[in-house]
Amino acid sequence: xxxxxxxxxxxxxxxxxxxxxxxxxxxxxxxxxxxxxxxxxxxxxxxxxxxxxxxxxxxxxxxxxxxxxxxxxxxxxxxxxxxxxxxxxxxxxxxxxxxxxxxxxxxxxxxx
Amino acid sequence: xxxxxxxxxxxxxxxxxxxxxxxxxxxxxxxxxxxxxxxxxxxxxxxxxxxxxxxxxxxxxxxxxxxxxxxxxxxxxxxxxxxxxxxxxxxxxxxxxxxxxxxxxxxxxxxxxx
Numbered sequence: 431x432x433x434x435x436x437x438x439x440x441x442x443x444x445x446x447x448x449x450x451x452x453x454x455x456x457x458x459x460x461x462x463x464x465x466x467x468x469x470x471x472x473x474x475x476x477x478x479x480x481x482x483x484x485x486x487x488x489x490x491x492x493x494x495x496x497x498x499x500x501x502x503x504x505x506x507x508x509x510x511x512x513x514x515x516x517x518x519x520x521x522x523x524x525x526x527x528x529x530x531x532x533x534x535x536x537x538x539x540x541x542x
Numbered sequence: 543x544x545x546x547x548x549x550x551x552x553x554x555x556x557x558x559x560x561x562x563x564x565x566x567x568x569x570x571x572x573x574x575x576x577x578x579x580x581x582x583x584x585x586x587x588x589x590x591x592x593x594x595x596x597x598x599x600x601x602x603x604x605x606x607x608x609x610x611x612x613x614x615x616x617x618x619x620x621x622x623x624x625x626x627x628x629x630x631x632x633x634x635x636x637x638x639x640x641x642x643x644x645x646x647x648x649x650x651x652x653x654x655x656x
Contacts, residue, residue: 434585464644471551473632473646474586523586531644533578533586 432458434526436534443514444542450510451537453524459504460526465497468521468536477522480507514541546635548647555623556655563618563650565607565633574636575616576644577607581629589631592616603627625656 433456443449453463461482466474478499479487486499496518498510507526511518519541525531547566555561567573577589590601597609607618616633633647 466646471648473546473648474644476643476645479643525586525644530588530591535585 432528432532434532434534436524436537438537440538442540445515446513448510448512449514449539450508451522453507453534455505455526458528460528462527463501463507464525465509466523468523474523516541546633546645546647548633548650550650552651554653557625558622561620561623563631565616565647567614567635569637572638575609576634577618578632578634579629623654625654628652628654
């Protein structure tokens with residue numbers, strides 16, 4: 431089946447720094463990838479839709495200047511959390527679309 | 543607000559017990575429906591999906607779900623659970639007017655005791 435990877439699986443950073451999370455489709459090409467955020471004991475919330483070669487589409491309430499998304503190739507999308515704050519600590523999950531969405535294992539971000 | 547509701551946040555069962563997890567949605571139009579499972583330490587995996595046709599859908603690992611349009615429900619069932627079914631289960635909906643955006647329920651954590 432289709433496999434999606436994320437790197438890193440967990441990261442700790444200091445307030446004010448930026449963190450980049452990679453999402454890769456390993457055995458298929460994905461024109462569209464999605465970024466979700468999951469708070470403890472809550473559901474996945476769609477943050478943005480990443481389209482290869484064009485600007486990402488952000489959901490209402492998601493700051494596009496804070497959560498920078500780049501989808502430079504058909505197998506890679508990156509999410510950069512800029513000027514991270516403790517409230518950005520969360521579990522970030524990506525998915526890649528190939529007739530259905532295939533999910534990555536997630537990245538746990540802790541901002542100290 | 544439009545949403546997906548999973549009423550059971552935690553469920554504890556003994557092996558061989560039957561399972562039913564509730565899922566209700568509030569979208570009035572056509573929807574595609576999904577159940578995902580997340581085993582401990584693993585990524586989300588698709589259990590089953592409903593797009594159209596027979597409202598009783600069979601998925602992997604003996605799971606099934608029934609779409610009842612009049613009740614806006616898509617409950618997940620398994621006749622006899624195993625310890626290996628311990629996981630978190632998410633119901634998700636794509637309202638067909640929103641260009642393939644998955645809306646997730648809050649999840650149900652299932653613990654199956656051996």
